Amino acid sequence: MGTGTVVLVVLAVLGVGTVVGILARAGRREAEAEKARLKEQARVQALRSLESIWATSPLEFEEYIAELCRRDGCTGVLRVGAANDLGADVTGRLPEARSAVQALRETPHRR
Template sequence: MAQKRTRRTAARRRRNAALAGGALLLILLVAFWSAIWPYLLAALAVGGLSAGAWRLWRTDRLHRDADQRWRREDAIQGGHRTLAEVDAMSGTEFEDHVAALCRRDGCTEVRRVGGAGDNGADVLGRLPDGRTLIVQCKRYTTKSTIAARDLRDLLGSKAHFGADLAVFVTTTRFSRQSLDFAVQNGILAIHRDSLGLWNNGAALQSLLNINGAGQGNEQHRARWKNTYGKPPQSRNQPRDSK
């Protein structure tokens, strides 16, 4: 009984002390209200602005993250397109696809300009290092061969636009003379095999290191013939489109 009475007394004292402290705080608040209310309002205003700024920042961050996820997924989807899907594209769709691959690899100011009066340029832009870029796109049947005069035309277009790098992209192969001409004149020649690498994730600039290679030896050409038919030695062949 004595212990219970002691506990009740201690609890009563703590309650009384709390009430006394609260009353004192209220008295002080009333007494000094005129002096502290500007600070309280300022604190509330700063808190509200901070909360609003944080909310805007978070909303912007969520939108940016969603946009980045969409771009990554779109790049992966684009990179996983098969060459059969590329073969089914129209000439304009192929140009758009090449422009998208350039953007994926960090090129800027990329725009498709192909069409009548394009002066030999289908895509223009800048490489990630700032150099200007001109691209000629030829979505031909796999039984066609790119001749040297196509590369000479692109070299003239490079001079016309003052581009630093010229790129020739095709869904077929280059003749031996055209590939030699490309390498000798600093033109990046992306034939079907290199296009497959680029289409599946290889960076555009990495293809510069293998320019002039990849069309294979006699065994490779024999497999090409079995798959697509014998590649012709000139341009005088029917083509699907540009």
């Protein structure tokens, strides 16, 4: 192999390395942009979800709280309260104890 051939091979390798580096950086930028887009989408969805919670009736809100208890591992969850009562609205059992929840929902402007 002559000196000219070696120089061409080195330049070709450097060129390929540069292209690979550029593509890798572009891929990282694209992944970061997608992560930011998904985070914003989750934030918007959470706001929509919160608005739908504020729109529920008192009994629907208590059932929503009961669903959260079931989701988080409580067993034997019951909605036992009624609107404007002063006692437990949801009861359930955790592995270490019984639990009672009083579901209070204030107006949206006084969170």
